[in-house]
Amino acid sequence: MTTKAFGLLLAVICSALVSLAAGGHWLGPEAIWHALVMPEADNIDDLLIRGTRASRTLIALVAGASLAVAGGLIQTVTGNPLASPGILGINAGALLALVAGAGLLSLPLAGSGYVAALLGAGLTCGLVWLIAMQGAGRAGPLRLVLAGAALAALFNAISQALLVVDQQGLDAILVWMAGSVAGHSLTGVWPMLVGAVVVMALGVPFLRHLNVLSAGEQTARTVGARVRGLQAIALLATALLAGNAVAMAGSIAFVGLIVPHLARRLLGSDHRCWLPGAAALGAMLLLWGDIVARLVIAPREVPVGVAMTLIGVPFFIGLIRMTGRPHG
Amino acid sequence: MGDMTIRLAGYSRRIAWRPWRLAGLSLLTCVVIALVSLACGRVWLPPGEWLAGLKRGEGAIWLIVTQLRLPRVVLAAEVGGALALSGWILQQVLRNPLASPDTLGLSGGASAAVVAYLALAAGQGGAWVRPVAAIAGALLVVASVYALALRGGRVTPYRLILIGVGMGALAGAVVTLMLIVGRAELASSAYVWLVGSVYGANRADAVTLGGLLALVLLFGVPLIRYALLAPLDDALAAGIGVSVPASRLALIGVASLLAGLAIAWGGAMAFVGLFAPHLARRWVAVSGSAQALAAVAIGASVVMSADLVGRTLFLPLDLPAGIFVAAVGAPFFIGLLIRETRTS
Amino acid sequence: MTSIRADELTLGYGRKTVVEGLTLDVPDGATTVIIGGNGSGKSTLLLALGRLLVPSRGRVLLAGADIQRSPTREIARRLALLPQQPRTPEAMTVRQLVALGRHPYQSWLAQWSQRDERMVERAMQRADVADLADRVVDTLSGGQRQRVWIALAVAQDTPLLLLDEPISFLDPAHQLDVLDLLRTLNRETRKTVVMVLHDLNLAARYGDHIIGMRDGRIVAEGTPETVMTADNVRAIFDLVCRIVPDPCVGTPMCVPVGRAL
Numbered sequence: 010m011t012t013k014a015f016g017l018l019l020a021v022i023c024s025a026l027v028s029l030a031a032g033g034h035w036l037g038p039e040a041i042w043h044a045l046v047m048p049e050a051d052n053i054d055d056l057l058i059r060g061t062r063a064s065r066t067l068i069a070l071v072a073g074a075s076l077a078v079a080g081g082l083i084q085t086v087t088g089n090p091l092a093s094p095g096i097l098g099i100n101a102g103a104l105l106a107l108v109a110g111a112g113l114l115s116l117p118l119a120g121s122g123y124v125a126a127l128l129g130a131g132l133t134c135g136l137v138w139l140i141a142m143q144g145a146g147r148a149g150p151l152r153l154v155l156a157g158a159a160l161a162a163l164f165n166a167i168s169q170a171l172l173v174v175d176q177q178g179l180d181a182i183l184v185w186m187a188g189s190v191a192g193h194s195l196t197g198v199w200p201m202l203v204g205a206v207v208v209m210a211l212g213v214p215f216l217r218h219l220n221v222l223s224a225g226e227q228t229a230r231t232v233g234a235r236v237r238g239l240q241a242i243a244l245l246a247t248a249l250l251a252g253n254a255v256a257m258a259g260s261i262a263f264v265g266l267i268v269p270h271l272a273r274r275l276l277g278s279d280h281r282c283w284l285p286g287a288a289a290l291g292a293m294l295l296l297w298g299d300i301v302a303r304l305v306i307a308p309r310e311v312p313v314g315v316a317m318t319l320i321g322v323p324f325f326i327g328l329i330r331m332t333g334r335p336h337g
Numbered sequence: 338m339g340d341m342t343i344r345l346a347g348y349s350r351r352i353a354w355r356p357w358r359l360a361g362l363s364l365l366t367c368v369v370i371a372l373v374s375l376a377c378g379r380v381w382l383p384p385g386e387w388l389a390g391l392k393r394g395e396g397a398i399w400l401i402v403t404q405l406r407l408p409r410v411v412l413a414a415e416v417g418g419a420l421a422l423s424g425w426i427l428q429q430v431l432r433n434p435l436a437s438p439d440t441l442g443l444s445g446g447a448s449a450a451v452v453a454y455l456a457l458a459a460g461q462g463g464a465w466v467r468p469v470a471a472i473a474g475a476l477l478v479v480a481s482v483y484a485l486a487l488r489g490g491r492v493t494p495y496r497l498i499l500i501g502v503g504m505g506a507l508a509g510a511v512v513t514l515m516l517i518v519g520r521a522e523l524a525s526s527a528y529v530w531l532v533g534s535v536y537g538a539n540r541a542d543a544v545t546l547g548g549l550l551a552l553v554l555l556f557g558v559p560l561i562r563y564a565l566l567a568p569l570d571d572a573l574a575a576g577i578g579v580s581v582p583a584s585r586l587a588l589i590g591v592a593s594l595l596a597g598l599a600i601a602w603g604g605a606m607a608f609v610g611l612f613a614p615h616l617a618r619r620w621v622a623v624s625g626s627a628q629a630l631a632a633v634a635i636g637a638s639v640v641m642s643a644d645l646v647g648r649t650l651f652l653p654l655d656l657p658a659g660i661f662v663a664a665v666g667a668p669f670f671i672g673l674l675i676r677e678t679r680t681s
Numbered sequence: 682m683t684s685i686r687a688d689e690l691t692l693g694y695g696r697k698t699v700v701e702g703l704t705l706d707v708p709d710g711a712t713t714v715i716i717g718g719n720g721s722g723k724s725t726l727l728l729a730l731g732r733l734l735v736p737s738r739g740r741v742l743l744a745g746a747d748i749q750r751s752p753t754r755e756i757a758r759r760l761a762l763l764p765q766q767p768r769t770p771e772a773m774t775v776r777q778l779v780a781l782g783r784h785p786y787q788s789w790l791a792q793w794s795q796r797d798e799r800m801v802e803r804a805m806q807r808a809d810v811a812d813l814a815d816r817v818v819d820t821l822s823g824g825q826r827q828r829v830w831i832a833l834a835v836a837q838d839t840p841l842l843l844l845d846e847p848i849s850f851l852d853p854a855h856q857l858d859v860l861d862l863l864r865t866l867n868r869e870t871r872k873t874v875v876m877v878l879h880d881l882n883l884a885a886r887y888g889d890h891i892i893g894m895r896d897g898r899i900v901a902e903g904t905p906e907t908v909m910t911a912d913n914v915r916a917i918f919d920l921v922c923r924i925v926p927d928p929c930v931g932t933p934m935c936v937p938v939g940r941a942l
């Protein structure tokens with residue numbers, strides 16, 4: 010296990026370094042070292058790394074890890090392999106906030122986008138929880154997912170209506186919908202980075218309980234788990250992580266849906282192993298997606314979501330075909 | 338309420354009264370919505386007036402109703418009903434309440450094919466190219482999902498779902514890629530199609546789709562009873578003499594054809610295939626053909642009303658029905674969820 | 682009469698072999714009870730007899746023909762199988778589920794013949810679930826559900842019944858009801874019954890033929906009197922016991938003493 014963990018960590022670090030080096034203008038190890046340790050204000054390489062590549066590397070790392078963990082959490086809570094953070098309405102809420110902000114209030118996507126998307130994601134998620142909690146029955150996972158899917162559909166419809174009526178911002182929005190980790194300054198990344206790290210660190214003590222939760226509600230209750238509380242915590246973490254990531258990197262659904270399956274198949278069904286593993290795999294997938302995205306048709310860029318999907322799907326399908334159904 | 342049994346020579350069937358009554362009610366709603374849709378539009382035609390117009394068989398009213406509104410209403414009903422039935426079958430076969438035509442990558446495949454056509458050869462080759470491309474794309478993706486999920490001559494619902502999700506994502510990525518690197522006007526022209534609409538439907542569309550759907554149903558309806566068995570254990574189903582792999586393949590085939598056809602003419606209105614079956618399940622509690630029929634009626638009603646809203650509420654704009662499918666269906670569904678007193 | 686026998690069966694899951702080279706002749710028109718510890722391969726054997734598990738070697742012969750090569754519908758008219766713990770489908774009523782037993786006799790046109798109706802009503806009565814006919818199955822208790830599954834197997838109206846632990850979730854009274862029902866079916870219509878039971882005393886009382894399994898092999902086989910000896914029970918279960926005659930019917934009864942060390 011430790012070798013696997015070590016290997017994953019090493020792979021993530023290497024991927025991050027490649028991400029710093031790769032681009033239309035390749036940079037060597039010494040240039041990276043120079044830029045990270047003793048940057049100079051007038052060195053072009055340093056500016057390139059600190060100005061664009063460092064921020065997109067960080068965003069890819071954090072967003073990939075966050076989305077993968079969020080996806081793993083929602084799949085455990087709902088017990089459904091089809092669940093992804095998007096099903097809580099996070100992506101739809103963020104999109105609506107962006108579209109409404111850009112279309113109705115003419116807010117610039119670049120500056121206020123993060124805040125608007127984060128707000129939209131958070132509000133939608135809260136609304137889904139409220140709807141699911143209504144009625145005499147308690148918020149069962151299926152109700153939650155259905156409420157989320159319904160609300161997501163509704164919000165997407167409203168966004169679409171706005172976009173069809175007013176195609177002004179369509180291009181920018183399309184880019185956001187396809188996902189993009191570029192175009193942020195290094196200082197703009199910190200709030201997202203800190204948020205994700207804090208949520209993940211706070212979540213570590215709960216990993217143990219997730220194993221109990223995945224054994225099914227009844228079993229979890231009989232061994233003394235507070236199922237509703239755990240579900241609420243897991244959902245809150247999902248919303249925060251995914252909302253944060255989506256707000257920064259755009260509507261990337263694929264990581265949250267597929268990386269948890271990859272991680273479970275590679276690392277077994279213990280949440281203490283596979284959920285951190287999913288974080289590493291998600292980070293790596295997004296990093297490589299971004300690297301490929303900026304290389305294949307340089308100087309133009311393929312959307313990172315697209316590149317990542319094209320890389321990830323063959324892996325994923327191969328793995329599913331090779332292994333049987335994981336336990337649990 | 339008792340049940341009814343029909344026996345005529347070789348034909349026999351048991352009909353549970355309550356589910357069929359509920360299914361009948363949803364069918365009635367569907368008809369009412371269709372009539373209202375025919376009456377509404379840029380000019381409001383009271384039912385009496387258009388009936389009279391129809392009887393005359395000519396004139397402006399006759400033209401508006403039969404040439405403009407009827408094809409569109411019929412096409413909307415066909416698209417909605419087919420997507421709903423497809424979703425219902427898939428939710429049974431895949432044993433997953435979140436399954437829909439999207440789950441197997443159907444909408445993704447169709448969208449990718451259509452966007453590729455719009456990007457490479459828009460407008461060339463006549464009106465039939467687009468639907469054919471959509472169906473071909475959808476079926477190609479489903480076939481590869483099925484082939485990839487095969488192991489030892491069998492597929493399991495679980496593997497199908499995962500591989501379907503993967504292929505769907507792949508198709509989605511291809512769509513996005515083409516939209517972003519393609520010509521500037523591609524995005525907006527493809528976008529309306531991706532949202533889903535029955536705009537500009539003519540008689541040939543409605544008749545062709547209707548005929549093709551009828552053909553699929555000819556094979557599909559006898560299979561419905563296998564869809565009822567799908568949630569059972571494989572062992573149990575095999576024990577009562579059902580060939581599980583064959584019936585699974587046949588049902589997936591029927592569901593794919595239904596959704597592929599609907600998407601080809603109506604665009605990717607994903608929401609219908611997911612939600613109409615759930616509404617039907619909550620309306621007709623007991624699973625059976627009546628529930629399937631209710632799903633069809635609900636799907637048809639939702640798309641018809643969505644189209645009605647799209648073309649009347651925002652005059653002079655004519656907005657794609659796909660937008661309002663969710664806008665009409667989602668609040669209804671959320672209300673149902675909230676009102677629901679007990680869940681299993 | 683439909684006879685079933687297993688010929689040099691080797692069974693397993695994936696690479697794991699569970700049963701190796703097992704040959705078995707199920708006596709016609711009799712009640713055969715399989716006993717054995719958990720994981721000894723009873724369910725595996727029953728699945729293979731019911732054609733649901735493809736043997737890696739050997740054959741199962743139903744009326745002389747290889748069961749894997751016969752049409753599955755045809756087999757379903759001759760053999761009904763109740764798996765150990767079937768998943769409960771949502772939203773099906775008891776009557777709908779029991780009516781599935783008539784599936785092998787139906788076509789798309791003829792979905793509810795008079796005979797179907799009669800057999801289903803009778804099966805529900807016999808399994809004592811007629812009162813529950815319009816209830817949805819997943820709202821029933823475990824034992825009620827178990828009786829619904831039994832009704833389904835009975836409605837299938839086959840000369841051969843394979844049942845995996847049919848009474849495990851039932852109260853003592855319904856346990857006897859089900860066993861009596863199976864005995865009646867066996868006596869009246871000469872149905873062959875093969876079932877897995879964990880209650881040795883009921884096994885001895887209701888079985889004509891007992892098969893004791895351990896580690897995928899048949900350790901003892903024969904009438905209750907020959908199989909139910911202290912030595913055999915020890916060999917099958919590692920259990921030390923004393924055998925006394927059943928005070929009601931005189932069949933051997935096993936009084937456990939303790940675990941063999």
Ligand SMILES: Nc1ncnc2c1ncn2[C@@H]1O[C@H](COP(=O)(O)OP(=O)(O)O)[C@@H](O)[C@H]1O
Nearest residue numbers: 694697699717718719720721722723724725726
């Ligand atoms: N689906 C399966 N996959 C792998 N191994 C199995 C499977 N089902 C049963 N086994 C194994 O086969 C052996 C026999 O199981 P089974 O026939 O169910 O025993 P029992 O006598 O309790 O009914 C056990 O060791 C069990 O672990």
Ligand SMILES: [Mg+2]
Nearest residue numbers: 723724765845
């Ligand atoms: Mg067993």
